[in-house]
Amino acid sequence: MSGEALQLEEPLKEGGIRSINFFNGRLLTGKDLSREQQARCEWDARLGLAVGDGVAFGLEVARDDDLDTPLTPVLRLKAGLAVNRAGQTLRLSVDTSVALTRRFDAAATVCDCVFANCNPLADGTYVAGAGVYMLTIAPAQLGEGRAPTNGLDPTNVRCNTDVTVDGLQFRLLAINPQRYIDLDIASLQFRNRIAYRCFGVEARAANAIDPWRSDPADYGLVDELRSQRLDDRDVPLALIYWTAAGLQFVDMWAVRRMLLAPDALSGFAFQARRRRLVEAQAMCAQFQQHLADLLAASTMPTALKATLHWRHLPPFGIVPLQRAALRGFHPVVFFDGIVHRPSQGSNQDIPFIDVRLLGTLRQEALGHAPIDLTQPEFIRIYRPWQNVRAVGDGQPVQPVLVFACGLASEFAVARFDMARFDFSNCADCCSGS
Template sequence: MATRALGSPIADQSIRNPNFFNGRLLTGGDLTREQQARAESDAQLGRAHGPGIATGLEVARVDGSEPGLVRVQRGLAVSATGRVLMLGTDPVVKLVQAAETASTGGSGDFGACGALPGAPYVAGDGLFLLTLAPASFAEGSVPVLALDPVNARCSSDSRVDAVKLRLLRVDDLSIASTDAAAVANLRSRAAWAYLRGAGWLAAHRGLGSAPTPGPVVAGLTDCDVPLALVYMVGQAVVFVDAWAVRRRLAPSAASTPWSTWLGGTNDTLAEARLLQFQGQLADTPALADAPAAGVLAWLPPAGMLPAGTDWRRFLGPLQPAREVTLAPGDAPVVLAEALRADPIELDGAGARRMRVYRLDGGGPLLFVRDLRHVRHAEQVWFDATRGALPGADDVQQAIEQLRATTCRHRVLWPGRAPESALAGLKPGDDLVLCFEPGEYRWERTFVIADLGQVHLRGPGATLVNVAGECALRIEGCGSADVADLALEGRRPGSGKDKTGLGLLGALTVVDTAQVRIERVQARCADAEGLRAAALVCGLRTEAVGKRAAPQLLVSDCVLTAGADQQGLLVLNPGAAQLLRNRVRGSGKAALQRGIGVGGRSAGLLQIEGNLVRDAVCGIGVGISDSAREEDPALSAERVQIERNQVVLQLRGDEKSLRFGLFVGNADSVLVLGNHVRLPGSAGRQLDVHGLRLHGLYGAQLTVRDNLFDGFAQAVAFQPTDKRGELARLWRVEDNVARGDEKGFFQAVTDFKDELVRRDNHRLERLKEDKA
């Protein structure tokens, strides 16, 4: 291996220019060498710019009476050898001729391609490559000075650098059928081969591997510049596909191992892939009406479809879930970004899905390959192993899998109009709505009406109606499930709301068959007279008999009622469970009623584990027992009031009823284990009962194990009539009253035979209690 010294000239394969000086004897050979040196220098510059077509040289089929004609537009190209080829006219070329001829004039008249060494022209059916190649010939004559006896008396005046068109057969691609689908598939497969689709994909799997070359064409040299693929049947031109082989000028990558990753060749191929697809679609518009996989071999990484295309049918398994609107000004950026990716082989394994854009304001559809580095959900990589979602390769697939296994829901956040959460919903549709944490200040009631299943969640969210008593009203729905919300009505209403309820709560749920309210905080403001409640649920009186009686569960709620207002109001329930709720006053004055159940009918009522404080009336069932004969009061099937704590607060000027517990008009009554307390001496001075029983009762009534503290009369039992049962069992036993008075029980004597009283005791207060 020969070594070179630094700074020493390296002249291998260098251009050698003749040295001209005065006194040198010049010959024709010297000037020829000077022309050759200049031509080689120009060729080196051409090779540096890269091979391809600079301008023009478009090839189009000529339809007419004579078959086999194409028109070639004038233009400029550079061959792989660096030779600049210029076509100065727009010739119409007959591709099939009876004999080979050669043009010797400079008029631009072209004959057949001619027979070049190793590349004879063969006419007939098949796929051909049309190229532009250099040609040269001598033109004119000049006299010669006979210095050399062997010289002729005259020689050529000029040597013309011309071009010629060559048609070379492509033997690697053929079809057995000539129907439209087969021809379209041949054209697509030929483009895939010449655009180095499969080779490019393989080269990207390993750095340094070279892409597979295109089909072998006998006689093709580096002096040829490919112009178009031509498919001929019976001397007729079936199609001309330019961009399968046509390339614009572009140099190769500076580093050969990176040639498929970097360099101008990548850009020219990306452009050619797009334009070839668009050209074939323009020549055969019916392609857009069929599945691409049925007629095409590949798709570019981005392309345009006519506006009315059924893109789901065309893309088939590559289709996205939906199309996306795109601003026209953003389309060039999206297109350029997508073209950097590899094309998609339609029968290849692992072909990725597309994304479809509809240009805003009209225009074609743009489809692009879903690239992971572009920030769309379909294009952002997702770790399916860590996410435990097999097969989810991107975020969109992960979202779709999660949507298939979880509830779809809508979201509200502070500052967003509440009605936006209901957009697009039709009567009977289901709603799952999540409130983001924060305070929602509205000047109206947020109404959700006539839907199917309604689920509301909002940990850390507070809904405030600053102009009314109701922040949220759910009405006429199939079911309602409300949890972890805080609600507040800051201005009590008139107590005669247009809904017909009389009272509205900060949360109001009416005329809804299934209601579940858990861990809700609700608050209403102070007012003079009963005009608002913290929570109202049930069935409006005018809807009784028209709608199913609701099934209610209200549990673990914190309800704060303003002065003279109500904590929890339940109307006409089919069944109601009121469990472990905390009802209290706002601190300024006593609330009017803690928990009330009213209306015209009720089924099973279970009121258990509740705490009511600062109320004039604690827990009452059937408190509307003063109704007219034609509008009878509540008649409950079974009432269970168990293990509740009630602490009353009286001012002394109340005009309405005052009690700790009240039950009226029920077939079965159980009052068990409650603690009812009236602090101070008001209970001994006012007509206040710890438990008041007033109304119609059925076969069973049990009052047991209750503690009444601070009442002059612990229990008042006042049945109003007999229901005609054959036997009754009314028992008041094992109860304790604490206070200074002697009386414990007050009963109407007409019913004393049905009443069993035993082991009820009044205990004096302890000294520390008296304080």
């Protein structure tokens, strides 16, 4: 209809889904039924696009402790569901071990793979310095079994596949070292810094000086890879650093995201883009996973300083503290070098917060940018008073501290008829807020 405007209530066929019109007496062929299947797939894909891409549930990735070795790394993936940018659902029905050194021959499948641009992975082990990889889940299709035929030469039948299986595959995509050449891979901060490169904090910071304009549609390392080997049918699951000594870390939330539906307000990205909230939630999950890994690997976690391992902190986080047999961190040492209120350096000076307010504090903090530890800006640190009281009563609970971006509201405020005299805050505790 070039040159003419569409009239109200005038049907528009362009982009419509074409289904076969069945009626008695119509001659049907295999092609007709395939077209009907394609129409149903298109309906499902449009629903998937409305839901958004990302991980719906499950699909957690970790080393397989039973099978993993330095030369033949193996990951264990939990059952789950993901949706890719093409609107396809990818369901892993059972927990599965995946070897990162591939021996499977994709060319030996019965039918052509729908995911045609799935490049084969290099065989064998990787050498030291090979660097960083992204594990993804993607669709795959293959034929299964043979169907009986009528009217075809049984000695020359090539199209009698019984069923077509829409399955899935896992891919390991190498990230070009030029993408992180300015980062010191030997640094304790490497995991944190490459994770926040995936979050695109540099691009976000550069855009912050001009909030009137929209954010760029694409930013961060994951988006950069989409112009190369990362296809819209891939769903990123984990960032992996692998050398000849084996897997150095498996970081899920550096690239893994919750379902992100299209945003009707994307033209006002700085104010309303859902992607900001999804990324903030991923930052919090990435920090907690990184912290747990450090706690498990450290022989003396009470000597660990946050500034040695993190360049950026999420806008909200929870830090477990050492207590007798319960492993954790030392509050003064962990936050050493970070400006915070209070600044006296004693755990007893940290203000209390009602644990019932943590959800509200987290929700507000997620709306703020991550904490850049190179900037002398303070963060808020709290002790949940219910947790402190339980520890004092001798209950077997893990003591914790909670931190939030300094731009978040002050929550260390006693509320009438809801506070405890011995678990409340004096005016000095909250000074400077």
